[in-house]
Amino acid sequence: MPLLRSFFSRFTLATVVTLGATACAFDTAETTPPSDDESAATTIPTIKVLVTVDWEGDDLADANLRAMESLRADYPSVRLTQFLNAAYFTKPSADASSVAHEVRRAVRANDELGLHIHGWKRLFETSGVAFRTKPTFWGGSVAAADCAVDCGHDVAISAYSASELSKVIAFSVATLDAHGFGHATSFRAGGWLAGPTVRDALTTQGFRFDHSSVASTYLADELAGLPLLSMVRDLWPTTTRSAQPYKLGALTEVPDNAALADYVTSSEMLGVVDAAITAAKSTNTVRVVSIGFHQETAADYLPRIRGALDGIAKRVAARKVRIIWARSSDVALP
DSSP, X not given: OHHHHHTTOSSOOOOOOOOHHHHHHHHHHTTOOOOTTOOHHHHSOEEEEEEEEEOOSSOOOHHHHHHHHHHHHHOTXXXXXXXXXXXXXXXXXXXXXXXXXXXXXXXXXXXXXXXXXXXXXXXXXXXXXXXXXXXXXXXXXXXXXXXXXXXXXXXXXXXXXXXXXXXXXXXXXXXXXXXXXXXXXXEEXXXXXXXXXXXXXXXXXXXXXXXXXXXXXXXXXXXXXSHHHHHHHHHOTTXXXXXXXXXXXXXXXXXXTTOOTTTOOHHHHHHHHHHHHHHHHHHTOOEEEEEEEEGXXXXXXXXXXXXXXXXXXXXXXXXXXXXXXXXXXXXXXX
């Protein structure tokens, strides 16, 4: 689907060297608490890192799932926050048991299972909501010719009413729960567009966390001149690369402060980590960093996540930072 792919194509891939020995130290050291006679709690800053996955609802290609399986094998201690999508179950001729099996290939017992929604036509209609063809991320509206199989990935869900979105969220949660993926309480909107109606619907449906705010500076090159960039800027004008969780109505908003690997290189992710380390030292507080990727482009962009994880491992080994692989509940606010 060309429009879907263009959404995930900012950078060419850089070569990433896997630091095998460091990664081994990292898998044991990042969760080791300091001893009683050690002042590590005050001299070594602590960073809570969320590693997130957006499941777009487009396809479950074997190459991407194999890339995720390989990541899980190589970094077994790294927990993922998986924003799953019920749209896979609503595709024409989708076999529910096969879909669930394929998703489980990339899910581990210690992962957080959240929810991700894009404006897919079949998902919304199956939820009992009339499909809207616009506004799209790119401008204009969805063409009927694009909907032979499914369409609407690029339709901003923030254009729907809270009552409509409540139906889609309720259907999505029930579908995922029925196939063994639990009842999500964390969410990320497609295109990061969790506007007021989205947040109202999330609150109505019992969600506690939204992960949709993002610094638009990450998107400025790829999306220059496109409506999505303006939508993100208007919705999250104060979100920066140093943004930390905050209350947004009844929700805890968890900024996607290192964005996703389709848009951000390993070195840029590590820049956010290093800034968090500096801030944690100067303020004597625990800081939060969120990095991530898309399932649909994992085969292309997981080298960037590996580069970031290896860089974090080196910092852990050098005792520059303690890392907690976090879930949403680990960064909750009162």
